């Protein structure tokens with residue numbers, strides 16, 4: 001039986017500024033932490049950077065044509081903070097603002113709703129020089145930046161997403177250091193968690209204060225989809241610890257108004273949380289009209305029980321989240337994507353069902369989902385540009401995950417939208433251009449876009465259901 005999605009369902013594709021824009025020296029853009037990180041030898045697998053990327057900064061009109069051809073009704077893009085506020089003096093760079101106004105207007109003319117992420121990891125380097133997300137001031141500066149955007153963009157934006165995956169920004173950026181700024185200090189990672197929460201609150205406030213109830217605010221989390229290997233006490237405790245530090249640290253303050261006190265108990269080795277000030281939790285919990293979920297894969301865990309092993313692992317920085325002393329991630333099973341990630345779509349359904357139970361009435365939106373594979377280009381004179389990419393594994397992944405969302409909707413979950421990651425192959429952070437997530441391929445020598453079977457399949461699902 002074909003599942004037909006609701007008429008007003010949001011169908012989109014997603015990108016992020018540093019991953020697609022390029023043009024890093026143009027129109028007064030300042031360096032971001034990713035420009036600096038890419039210059040560190042060994043930080044990026046293929047020694048590349050976002051200097052050119054997909055040249056989206058110049059090619060957005062042609063890519064908006066692709067959006068129309070795909071038949072999506074929404075585009076999730078992010079704004080580069082270093083283009084908007086390039087100097088520590090906090091002044092707004094009108095050239096940066098004008099660029100995005102052109103993009104937003106072009107989307108409006110194409111009938112495509114912009115779901116705008118205000119922060120997708122490209123922090124201005126001048127803020128990192130003052131401590132970055134481990135410094136409270138960064139959250140205050142973020143609030144000012146969002147205020148400026150709300151004034152400049154007004155009702156051109158459909159949904160204002162304060163942050164993309166604060167988990168990654170905090171734990172990969174400051175915990176195990178595999179992302180910019182490359183810091184390895186769990187105490188700083190946990191303070192980054194709190195300051196990102198505070199930034200979310202200040203950003204949501206800035207949007208609502210400036211644009212009142214017209215504005216739809218959301219935040220996108222990459223909730224950890226963690227499965228305990230068995231019912232044993234140790235395995236369940238491992239999952240619980242992981243969920244506490246990966247998920248509850250964000251859901252608690254943002255949606256429930258408090259940190260679970262157990263979070264403080266299990267992190268005493270790293271921080272005393274004295275960076276939390278009076279009223280922060282009031283600021284952080286703001287009404288959100290929609291919760292964004294990015295889902296790629298699940299993680300299976302078991303408990304570490306040997307006390308000597310627990311002790312040895314305590315200062316081991318291999319894991320991003322400081323739970324390695326009792327949490328052991330198992331090797332992924334089944335057919336792995338080119339990232340080495342497993343495929344377990346039912347866990348996505350379960351996560352959505354669980355969230356709907358916990359937050360009745362809150363709209364949920366899958367703001368990223370996709371897979372990387374080693375693609376091969378095939379000459380085909382009937383295809384646009386004479387080339388096509390046959391990507392049966394990406395097609396299968398897409399089918400299974402959109403089916404998983406249909407299952408959630410059938411179970412009564414208010415999932416209101418889905419965004420494929422990504423519109424284009426792009427700069428995959430620490431992996432550079434070596435991983436391809438696009439449903440449309442990019443030939444990085446010519447910047448030509450190459451359709452993949454998954455793009456055609458996505459168009460068909462949008463039209464017909466699954």
Ligand code: GBH
Nearest residue numbers: 016164165168222296297299341368421428
């Ligand atoms: C997203 O991050 C980003 O928002 C996007 O910019 C990026 O391009 C895209 O995904 C693809 O990577 O460590 O094996 O247990 C997702 C990052 C992926 C981090 C899954 C945690 C857990 C897998 N997350 N990962 S594993």
